[in-house]
Structure formats: structure tokens, C-alpha cells
Amino acid sequence: MVFTRLFTQLLKTNPKNDNGCVTNNKTPYKFYEEIQRAMDKMSDHEKLKQHIKELEKEACERNESEKRIKHLNSVLNSIRNIHHLVSGVDNPKEFIEKACKSLVDDGGYFGAWIILTDEDNIVLGSAATGLGESFLSILEKMERDELIYCCKNVLAQSEILAIEDTLSACAGCPVSHMYRGRGAMTGRLEHSQKIYGVLTASVPAAFSADLKEQALFKDVTNDIAFALHNIEKKKQRQEAENELVKARDELELRVKKRTNELELLSSRLLNAQEEERKRIAADLHDEIGQSLSAAKFIIETAFEQFDTQKTVPDIDSLRKLVPMLQKTSEEVRTIVMNLRPSILDDLGILATIGWFCRQFQGVYSDIRVKEKINIKEADVSDALKTIIFRVMQEAMNNIAKHSKADIVCLYLEKRESIIDLAIEDNGLGFDMAKSSSGNIAEKGFGISGMKERTELSGGFFLIESSPGEGTIVRASWQAQK
Ligand SMILES: Nc1ncnc2c1ncn2[C@@H]1O[C@H](COP(=O)(O)OP(=O)(O)O)[C@@H](O)[C@H]1O
Ligand SMILES: [Mg+2]
Numbered sequence: 001m002v003f004t005r006l007f008t009q010l011l012k013t014n015p016k017n018d019n020g021c022v023t024n025n026k027t028p029y030k031f032y033e034e035i036q037r038a039m040d041k042m043s044d045h046e047k048l049k050q051h052i053k054e055l056e057k058e059a060c061e062r063n064e065s066e067k068r069i070k071h072l073n074s075v076l077n078s079i080r081n082i083h084h085l086v087s088g089v090d091n092p093k094e095f096i097e098k099a100c101k102s103l104v105d106d107g108g109y110f111g112a113w114i115i116l117t118d119e120d121n122i123v124l125g126s127a128a129t130g131l132g133e134s135f136l137s138i139l140e141k142m143e144r145d146e147l148i149y150c151c152k153n154v155l156a157q158s159e160i161l162a163i164e165d166t167l168s169a170c171a172g173c174p175v176s177h178m179y180r181g182r183g184a185m186t187g188r189l190e191h192s193q194k195i196y197g198v199l200t201a202s203v204p205a206a207f208s209a210d211l212k213e214q215a216l217f218k219d220v221t222n223d224i225a226f227a228l229h230n231i232e233k234k235k236q237r238q239e240a241e242n243e244l245v246k247a248r249d250e251l252e253l254r255v256k257k258r259t260n261e262l263e264l265l266s267s268r269l270l271n272a273q274e275e276e277r278k279r280i281a282a283d284l285h286d287e288i289g290q291s292l293s294a295a296k297f298i299i300e301t302a303f304e305q306f307d308t309q310k311t312v313p314d315i316d317s318l319r320k321l322v323p324m325l326q327k328t329s330e331e332v333r334t335i336v337m338n339l340r341p342s343i344l345d346d347l348g349i350l351a352t353i354g355w356f357c358r359q360f361q362g363v364y365s366d367i368r369v370k371e372k373i374n375i376k377e378a379d380v381s382d383a384l385k386t387i388i389f390r391v392m393q394e395a396m397n398n399i400a401k402h403s404k405a406d407i408v409c410l411y412l413e414k415r416e417s418i419i420d421l422a423i424e425d426n427g428l429g430f431d432m433a434k435s436s437s438g439n440i441a442e443k444g445f446g447i448s449g450m451k452e453r454t455e456l457s458g459g460f461f462l463i464e465s466s467p468g469e470g471t472i473v474r475a476s477w478q479a480q481k
Helices: 001-013 028-087 092-105 130-142 150-157 205-209 213-308 313-339 341-348 351-362 382-403 432-436 445-458
Strands: 111-117 125-128 161-163 182-190 193-203 368-374 406-416 417-423 459-465 471-478
Touching: 028 092, 028 213, 028 432, 092 111, 092 125, 092 382, 111 130, 111 445, 125 130, 125 417, 150 161, 150 182, 150 193, 150 459, 161 205, 182 205, 182 459, 193 213, 205 213, 205 341, 213 313, 313 351, 341 351, 341 382, 351 406, 382 406, 382 417, 382 445, 382 471, 432 459, 445 471
Parallel strands: 368 406
Antiparallel strands: 111 125, 111 193, 161 182, 182 193, 406 417, 417 471, 459 471
């Protein structure tokens, strides 16, 4: 077009000859030069225009890449912030609120929201920046088990979902109007095969289609998921530590309590031993000592009478000696029974139980004692024989002292590899809670002594009783092979 314009101009200034050629005293060579010059001019102009166009394009591209660099820096800034948050925040809800705020405030994204879910898509927490109240409608929908388009997609796949046309793709989403024609990217928050939830952000539509942008967004989701994983681990560690401290405190308390109980028990044991010695001394002095003194006096009197008067001693008073000494001999047996019957060492536990029950029956004639023994002597070790005897002795004394029972059943059985001792009465029973609560110092010593002996010998001790229901004392041990 420029060429035609120049040619017409030449024709106007240089008229044609008869042959139709442009003449006007200029040679054809000159004419050619003019055209060449005009064409050079024209090509400069075109080149300039072309150059301007290229410059414009370059400026546009530079602008675009500056925008990208700015965006990239903003997102990297947010990632840095997210890393910092992990050390200072212990609560996932607080963390996601700060993460969303950073993603938007640092200028990386127009809006961002996170929903934390469990494996059944139950919402555990949420945060949003730049979306206003309409974000709550997404949560309401989720509560009704209705997942919006982006959540449904990314919860089922690990890739980033990029949406260029949010107007049509997000039509059913309560926050779609907030995107204002921009694009969106959604990714699931996943670390070590655990899905923590979903992150969605709005970006320019062109960004969302860009693969590098999608890769960057994937990094953001990975970093947030990693942070959530760390917070979770930190919480678990803290909980485990707390449990440990609690268990240690409880243990210390139990050890302290047990130590107190044992100290008290040992001091009471010493007292009990002292009391027993006192009682035995009194028994020996009052009963046996007096009987023996009386016997000695009667015998001495008889000898004196015989020696001085040479007469036969008073036979009647001598005869009285027989029942008196017999009673004394029984008293000696009772004392021995309470100490440690020799029958236990001589004849064993089964014979001792039989003998003890007969003695008991003799003293407490209102109480019927039934024995159910189903064990062989060889099944019970020597050490256990003494313990069984002591437990039985205390349980029977308690029945005589407290129960008002008229029937007592005593069981000693071996079932499979367990040796079971049980002493059951049909008496008044008692309130176990009342008896076991309260200060050990105020409680009787008998029950704790039975328990102590049984447990120290590796056994298990239990009392079952309630008012009006009688009492069962149970002790069991693992039989030796
Ligand atoms: N067989 C029983 N029947 C009813 N009450 C019992 C029986 N055995 C124990 N008790 C109750 O338990 C309490 C504690 O017994 P124990 O420790 O032997 O102490 P103590 O015999 O010195 O009172 C008794 O005071 C009594 O109230
Ligand atoms: Mg007692």
C-alpha cells in the first residue's frame, strides 16, 4: 500500500511520454533510485512499527512475569510463615486460622479456606480468610453430609484440582460468588497417608491453569499437612508425657501409702507380739502357775503329814489334784495351740485343721463347724502350712468374736493348680466399705494381718461380706509343681 502511494506521487510530479513512460527529463536510472529511496524509507517505518510492537509485547511479558515473581514471593513468604507457626502453635484450629491469614495477607491468594476432617468427613475444625460469612454455609452443608464440588474431588484424589471457570464449576458452592470470576485451586492436606482436610485458594484464572502454580500450591498443601502432623505428634507426645507423670505421681503416692501401712503394720506386729507375750505370761502365771503352786502345796502337805505324823496323807485332797492337773494340762494345750501347735510339724496341716476344728467346736458349742478338705498333704509346702493355719485361726477367732454365726464351713481344696482356702459363716456380716476405709491405725489388725501373710507368700486374699449376709474369707495360692 505504501509502495502504490509513492508510485502515484512520482507520476504526479513526472508526466508520462507517448509510450506511457514516466519521463520529465529524468533518466530511468534516476527514477529507480527514487523508488529505492522511497522503499527504504517505507521499510524503516515498518521496522519501527514492528519494533514498537515487539517492545510492547516484551513490556507486557515483563509485567506478567513481575506479577508472577511477586506472587511467587508472597506464597514463599507464606510457606516460611507456616514453618514458623509450627514451633509456636499447639492447637490445629489456631494454626489453620493463622495459615489462611498468611496466605491472603502476604498477597499470595485472594482468599483461602481450610476444613479439617476425620476419615468419615466429619468436620473437626475450619478457618477462612477473605470469604466472609458465606463460608459457614459450606460447613452447614458438610454437616448434612453434602460435600461441595472441590472437597468431594480432592478428598478422593491426591492431585491438585485447578478450576479456571469457577462460575460454572462451583455453581452449587455457597462461596462461588466470592471468586468474582477468578480461578481456584484445591488440594487435600495429606501427610504419612493421613488426610487432615482440604485447602482451597482463589487465584487469577490464568494462574490456576499454570502447572507451575499448581506445583507451588501442592507444596503449600504439603507444608500445611506436615505442620498439622507435627502439631498432632507434639500433642500425642505431650499427652504421653502427662500420662507418664501422672502414673509416676500415682506410683509414688501408692509407695508412700504402702510404706506408711507397712511401717504401721510392723510396729503393730511388734505390739501384738508384746501383747501376746503378756497374755501368755498372764495365762502361765494365773492359770498354770497357780494350779502348779496349789498342786505343790497339796503334795508338800501330804509329805509333811507322812514325815511328821507318820500317818496316811489326806487322800481326798490328793484326789482333787487329778482334775486340777488335767485342767492345767488342757490349758497348756490351749496356749500351745495359740502359739504353734506341734501337731502342725508332727502330723501336717490336714490333721491340724481337724484338731483345731474339734477344739473350736469344744469351746464354742453353739457353732457347728463343717470341714470340706479336698487336698493332699504333699500339695502344701511347709511354709504355706503355717500361713494357712494362721489365716484359719484368725478367721475362726473373728467368727467367734464378731459373727454370731451358728454354721461355719471350712474349705481347703486344690483345683487344677490352685490351692483355695475359704472360711464361710452365716453370721451378721459387716460393711466392707466402712471397714476398709478410714485410717489403718483405727482398723483391727486381724484382717490386714491375714491379707499381709497371704500376699507376702505370693497368694491372693479376699473377704466377701455385707451386713446380714454372712462372711467369706478367701485365700488362694498357686500350687507348687
Ligand atoms: N466373720 C465376721 N463376722 C462379722 N464381722 C466380722 C467378721 N470378721 C471381721 N469382722 C469385722 O471386721 C472387723 C475387723 O476385724 P479384725 O481386723 O480381725 O479386727 P478385730 O478382730 O481385732 O476387731 C471386726 O471388728 C468386725 O467388725
Ligand atoms: Mg480379729
